[in-house]
Amino acid sequence: MAEEVHFNIWDPEFRANPYPYYGPLLAGPPPIVTVGPMTFALVARYADVTAGLRDHEHLSSVQPPPPPEQVYEGRFKGSRNMLGSDPPQHSRLRRLVSRDFTPRRIRELEPRIREIAKELLDKVEAKGEFDVMADLANVLPVTVIAEMLGVPPELNPRFKHWSDTIIGGDNNVPGSPPSPKIVRVIDELGDYFTAEIEKRRANPGPDLVSALVAAHDEGEVMSEADLLSFVTLLLVAGNETTTNLIGNGMLALGSNPDQFDALKRNPAMLPRAIEEMLRYDGPVQSTVRFTTEAVQLGGTEIPAKAIALMIVAAANRDPAQFKDPEKFDVARDPNEHVAFGEGIHFCIGAPLARLEARIAFEAMLARFPRLRMKDPAMKPVYKGSYFLRGLESLPLAID
Numbered sequence: 001m002a003e004e005v006h007f008n009i010w011d012p013e014f015r016a017n018p019y020p021y022y023g024p025l026l027a028g029p030p031p032i033v034t035v036g037p038m039t040f041a042l043v044a045r046y047a048d049v050t051a052g053l054r055d056h057e058h059l060s061s062v063q064p065p066p067p068p069e070q071v072y073e074g075r076f077k078g079s080r081n082m083l084g085s086d087p088p089q090h091s092r093l094r095r096l097v098s099r100d101f102t103p104r105r106i107r108e109l110e111p112r113i114r115e116i117a118k119e120l121l122d123k124v125e126a127k128g129e130f131d132v133m134a135d136l137a138n139v140l141p142v143t144v145i146a147e148m149l150g151v152p153p154e155l156n157p158r159f160k161h162w163s164d165t166i167i168g169g170d171n172n173v174p175g176s177p178p179s180p181k182i183v184r185v186i187d188e189l190g191d192y193f194t195a196e197i198e199k200r201r202a203n204p205g206p207d208l209v210s211a212l213v214a215a216h217d218e219g220e221v222m223s224e225a226d227l228l229s230f231v232t233l234l235l236v237a238g239n240e241t242t243t244n245l246i247g248n249g250m251l252a253l254g255s256n257p258d259q260f261d262a263l264k265r266n267p268a269m270l271p272r273a274i275e276e277m278l279r280y281d282g283p284v285q286s287t288v289r290f291t292t293e294a295v296q297l298g299g300t301e302i303p304a305k306a307i308a309l310m311i312v313a314a315a316n317r318d319p320a321q322f323k324d325p326e327k328f329d330v331a332r333d334p335n336e337h338v339a340f341g342e343g344i345h346f347c348i349g350a351p352l353a354r355l356e357a358r359i360a361f362e363a364m365l366a367r368f369p370r371l372r373m374k375d376p377a378m379k380p381v382y383k384g385s386y387f388l389r390g391l392e393s394l395p396l397a398i399d
């Protein structure tokens with residue numbers, strides 16, 4: 001079994017299309033592989049990924065401390081955000097923002113998100129050319145999350161740069177420290193938000209940063225560094241992921257014209273089509289967990305001090321769970337994919353991501369009824385990260 005496995009996130013061919021490489025992983029128990037001093041479990045089968053993500057007692061989200069020479073000394077030193085914590089800390093941190101991310105609160109954002117999408121497509125129409133990444137997908141989510149955080153629109157390009165640099169580093173072996181370039185960007189972002197936090201403390205507004213500052217000041221549940229880390233998580237997690245849902249989803253539609261036509265004929269299928277985009281080619285390929293003691297999963301003993309890659313994108317192609325998993329089917333039902341994870345860390349931004357994607361596709365289909373790939377033979381070019389999968393560009397024809 002282990003001999004057949006080829007899993008190299010730095011291999012450009014693997015990154016361009018990891019799905020064929022998941023096949024052998026879906027055929028048996030999770031293999032254990034070693035890279036230098038590190039031990040990895042490659043968890044791919046749907047049953048194993050869901051069981052592993054639910055077992056937060058044995059599979060921790062807390063990254064083990066780095067060796068002393070690699071300890072990071074910047075603004076975020078010692079901070080924890082909810083993604084990287086276990087209960088009870090995780091539950092406390094998550095509670096602080098959960099009321100801002102309920103489906104009802106998120107629905108209130110709908111008119112504003114529509115307005116942003118409309119403005120972006122007005123520009124596309126005026127120029128007569130459309131790259132869905134540059135003109136829509138890269139801009140919409142960052143604009144929305146920046147507004148939620150109360151950041152002025154003129155800072156959006158700087159935000160995007162911070163977010164892209166931080167994300168660009170995630171082909172590091174999980175658990176290894178950030179590169180100096182990333183540390184620099186993290187510190188810049190830290191400086192900006194440290195100043196903002198002080199401003200909102202003096203002058204609270206209706207934004208998320210003010211709400212977090214108030215929660216922090218009342219309850220003392222978060223350190224200053226935690227607060228910064230939290231805001232950064234929202235910025236990064238709410239940005240690139242949704243961008244890539246719009247891009248990867250459009251590529252799936254453009255490469256499957258029969259499915260695209262079915263959706264154009266019946267736009268009411270859109271919510272289901274978006275679930276299929278998430279399953280078929282989701283923005284997050286894999287998340288990670290850490291073991292402190294040996295744990296059994298899917299017939300494998302994962303040793304202590306190992307890193308378990310929970311490959312949600314592989315689980316979403318598992319034939320034991322999905323009929324014809326390689327087929328992109330906009331009418332797929334049921335579709336219990338794990339693109340947003342599972343268990344206590346299930347994506348808190350899922351309602352927002354779904355809403356933004358729905359609005360983006362509705363707006364595009366209504367404005368450009370003949371929307372299609374500009375060059376159906378185009379070989380898609382992906383950005384650098386394996387963990388967050390997304391396109392550099394995707395030119396579309398709108399005539």
Ligand code: HEM
Binds near residue numbers: 239288338347
């Ligand atoms: C299509 C878009 C998105 C996808 C595919 C996605 C995927 C995921 C996944 C797989 C996890 C679980 C990670 C783990 O268990 O280790 C997660 C967690 C999280 N996501 Fe998303 N996400 C998306 C959009 C968003 C948005 C829009 C936001 C916020 C504005 C967001 C904020 C978060 C946060 C804060 C967590 C951590 C939750 C926790 O630890 O309890 N995500 N996301």
